[in-house]
Amino acid sequence: MKDVYKELKPPERILLGPGPSxxxxxxxxxxxxxxxxxxxxxxxxxxDEVVEMLRKVFKTKNSITFPLSGTGTAGMETALCNVIEPEDEVLVCIKGYFGARIKDIVERLGGKPIIIEVPWGEIIPPEKVEKMLKEKKIKLVAIVHAETSTGVLQPLKEISNIVKKTDALLLVDTVASLGGTSIETDELGIDIVYSATQKCLSGPPGLAPITFSKKAIEIIRKRKNNISSFYLDINLLEKYWFGEKRKYHHTISMSLIYALHEALQIVLEEGLEKRFERHRRNAEALRSGLKAMGLKLIAKEGYQAPMITAVAIPDGVSDKQIRARLLKEYGIEIGGGLGEFSGKIWRIGLMGESSTQKNVLLVISALEKLLSEAGYKVKPGTGVSAVSAYYQS
Amino acid sequence: MKDVYKELKPPERILLGPGPSxxxxxxxxxxxxxxxxxxxxxxxxxxDEVVEMLRKVFKTKNSITFPLSGTGTAGMETALCNVIEPEDEVLVCIKGYFGARIKDIVERLGGKPIIIEVPWGEIIPPEKVEKMLKEKKIKLVAIVHAETSTGVLQPLKEISNIVKKTDALLLVDTVASLGGTSIETDELGIDIVYSATQKCLSGPPGLAPITFSKKAIEIIRKRKNNISSFYLDINLLEKYWFGEKRKYHHTISMSLIYALHEALQIVLEEGLEKRFERHRRNAEALRSGLKAMGLKLIAKEGYQAPMITAVAIPDGVSDKQIRARLLKEYGIEIGGGLGEFSGKIWRIGLMGESSTQKNVLLVISALEKLLSEAGYKVKPGTGVSAVSAYYQS
Known part of the structure; x- marks a missing residue:
């Protein structure tokens, strides 16, 4: 075993996977x-400034809005473990990998997941949520906004209107979407929203922005059982993050807080709506290039996320070989499939700083060349022409 | 609410509190x-390199040795939640604030804490542990190595010999001690050890190095119940951190991993034993200065931690005023008391990069001046002379 390690010099990467960006x-x-x-x-x-900026990005006035000391998955766990008590019925909407992860966590907490599941690539139909809320005594409805495993963006308005009429809380996972598309926390009346820093906010990973509505906090206050986690207990975290007298809970990572402060500053300088429009346009350009090359998108038309695009790998083309060549020859990282989509799809992310016209043109022209060399029939220039045409339109 | 925030320019600080250093x-x-x-x-x-370096610092060959994506408290929770199942009896040794935190977490997990408690400032007597292990069916013995709330360093050899003869696991919290004094994980047969990056390792906070013995892992594999946390589940984390085929679990914070890589490199360049000696000497110099000024140390002679010194605030002296002046006039941060010691003690940390002769001389001369101005009777130069004499001896 050596005692001296070389300075870290990872190769330059254009991060067009499901995050980090x-x-x-x-x-x-x-x-x-x-x-x-x-x-x-x-x-x-x-x-305090980070909290103020996060409220703007979440579009909320919620008092309890802050970045948790953990990654997006810690955000998911915090959202669930503070609210769910043993035997609570939780309506979990599964349309991909991360919905299934919510189910796993609900079970670990002793909750009873009631599942609405649709094939990967589709959205959750609001009427199914409505039906379940009538049939069962649901404490919480959990849904993923942008499923990075499928590239689907779930519309939230109808579902939030349905949930609002009941006593149930609405939880939305915006790990991939926050900073890349509008999250109308207050306007839609979403009770718990969490995210991560390394996707459309383009910070380093390590923190999970999260916000709780008053309704959610009231339900947490009325718990009968202890929250199973000390580290993620909102009652304790609140006393450190808010109020006149701050009480030690754990040592936050100042370095990550500084990074998030700057990342949020960059988001607000660009302007939220302008940023969302940039994400929308670049994703649309990417899709027009992929479609022109004859590739099949996973997410249904109209429900395609503006920060992550899942595309089927054509028959006979090697997933690993293409991704390895993209990385080696172009420095481009794209994502492979998760779970049941492993080896069957690619996931191309255009998140935060990574969402640029330049990157769209680059990844499309690289894919076109590599696919063609792998035996896939595509007329040279097809994808890039479609992308250029999109930007000129 | 403003939209443009100023560049972050926190004042220069000499961090002589309980961490960060x-x-x-x-x-x-x-x-x-x-x-x-x-x-x-x-x-x-x-x-892989970070894992290799951590094994050296923990002095272990344990396969499962890595930095968790959370702070020291996440390390504490991971150590406990993977092992403890409902109704398990856990022997919790409380000699300060962090022992009490372990008890809290054990209770949240449904475990039954069996408590050995001694007054703050004292160590846990091994014979008490021996007695309890005979009387009860203990699954895990948990003890804090360096209690930052009291400045006590718990000797581990006798206790580890006692626990080793039983089926119980031994868990040691080295949040404050790792990198500042020797942790003989394998030689003492400690089963679970966790720490944090921002104390004697002198990295930014945000990661919790942790290691599990084979015996601990076997007990985790034999669990009857699900681990309550998905984020901290060792079975899942293991599949991402180790082995040929890495399986996604969560997005680690590369930036913090890079930082830890460099921090560990600096530790190994200095050499573990040289580093421990530096911590020992500077703490001894600090104590000689404090004692010369007539101040009373909290930890009993012989059990004083080489990285954190707790000292009683003299009667009639204002805790807050002195700490505010130290910060404002000298840029020095020291810690106040936690829990029952709040307002009654100061905690002076000499951890990692902060453990220097220069800092000892500075904090002693500053304290001497400020205490004297606050009406405490001390002959000018007493403290600094004692420190200088120590270093010359």
């Missing part, structure tokens, strides 16, 4: 800000 | 290394 140099620079104490008044001021 | 510029620089995909072969190689 490319990080703006300003964000790396922010991480050079010195670490200070977890109760230093200057840190508390910076935390 | 000062971070080497090399570690900040490592965080500028670009974020890459969570399954990128280059990232997997870097992760």
């Amino acid at each position: 490319n990080v703006n140099p300003r964000v790396y620079k922010a991480m050079m800000t010195p670490v200070i104490g977890y109760l230093d008044s200057e840190l508390l001021r910076i935390m | 000062n971070v080497n510029p090399r570690v900040y620089k490592a965080m500028m290394t670009p974020v890459i995909g969570y399954l990128d072969s280059e990232l997997l190689r870097i992760m």
Whole structure:
């Protein structure tokens, strides 16, 4: 075993997978800000600013809005473990890999998942949610906004109107979507929303922005059982993040907070609506290129997420070989399929800093060349022409 | 609400509290290394190196040794939630704030904490552990190595010999001690050890190094109940961190992994034993200065931790005023008391990069001046002379 390790020099990557996305140099620079104490008044001021910016991005006035010290999955677990008690019935909407993960966590917490499942690539029909809410005593309805495993963007308005008429809470996973499309937390009356920093916010991974409505907090306050996690207990986290007198709970990662502060600043400088429009346009350009090459998209027309596109790998083409060549020859990372889609699809992300016209043109022209060399029949220039035409229109 | 926030410029701080400690510029620089995909072969190689270095620092050959995506408290929770099942009896040794936190987590998991408690400032007597292990059917014995709330360093050899003769597992919290004093994981046969990155390892906070013995892993494999946490489930984490085929579980924070890689590299360059000696000497110098000024140490002689010193605030001296002046006039952060020691003690940390002769001289001379101005009777130069004499001896 050696005692001296080489300096880290990972190759340059264009991150067009399901996240992380490319990080703006300003964000790396922010991480050079010195670490200070977890109760230093200057840190508390910076935390307050992060909270203020997160409220803007979540479009909420919720008091309890902050970045958790963990990744998106920690956000998912926090959203669930604070609310669910043993025997609680939870309506879990499964349309891909991450819906299934919610089910797993509900079961670990002793909750009873009631499942609405649709084939991967489809959306959850609101009427199914309505029916279940009538039949069962549901405490929480959980749904993933942008399923990165399928590239589907779930419309939320109808479902939120349905849930709002009941006592149930509505939980939306926006891990992939926050910062890339509008999340109308307050307007739709969503009770719990969580996300991650490394997708459309383009920060480094490690934090999970989360927000709880007053209704959700009231239900947490009325729990009969202890929350199984100390680390993720909102009652304790609240006392550190908010209020006049801050109470130690754990040592947050100042470096990640600094990074998120800068990443959010960049989001707000661009402007939310302009940012969403950029994501929409680049994803549409990408899809027009893929379709022109004869490739089949997984998500149904009209429900395609503006930050992640899942596309079927043509018959006879090797998943691994194409992804390896994309990485080696172009420095481009795209994602493979998860779960039942493993080996069958590619997932091309255009998130945050990675969502650019340049990247769309590059990945389409690279794919066109590599697919053609792998024996897939495509007329040279087809994909790139379609993309160029889209941008000129 | 404003839309443009100022660049972060926190004041320069000398971090002499209970953590975080000062971070080497090399570690900040490592965080500028670009974020890459969570399954990128280059990232997997870097992760392997971090694992290799952590095994050296933990002094273990344990296969399952890696940094968790959370802070020290997440390490504590992971250590407990993977092993403990409802109704399990857990012997929790409480000699300060963090022992009490272990009890809290055991209860949340449905375990039955059996408590050995001693007054804050004392160590846990091994014979008490021996007695309890004979009387009860204990699954796990949990003890904090360096209690940052009291400055006590718990000797582990006798207790580990006692536990080893039983079927119980031994869990040691080394959040404050790892990297500052020797942790003989394999030699003592400790089954679960966890730590944090921001204390004697001098990285930014956000990761929790952890290691599990074969015996611990076997007990986890034989569980009857699901592990309540998906995020902290060792069975799933293992499949991402180890083995030929890595399976996605969550997106780790590459930036924090890069930082830890560099921090561990710095630890190994200095050499473990040299580093421990540095911590020992500087803490001894600090204590000689404090004692010379007539201040009373909390931890009993012989059991004083080499990285954190708790000292009683003299009667009539304002905790807050002195700490505020230290921060404002000297840029020095020291810690206040936790729990029952709140307002009654100060905690002076000399951890990792912060453990230097220069810092000892500075904090002693600053305290001497401020205490004297606050009406505490101390002959000018007393503390600093004692410290200088120590270093010259």
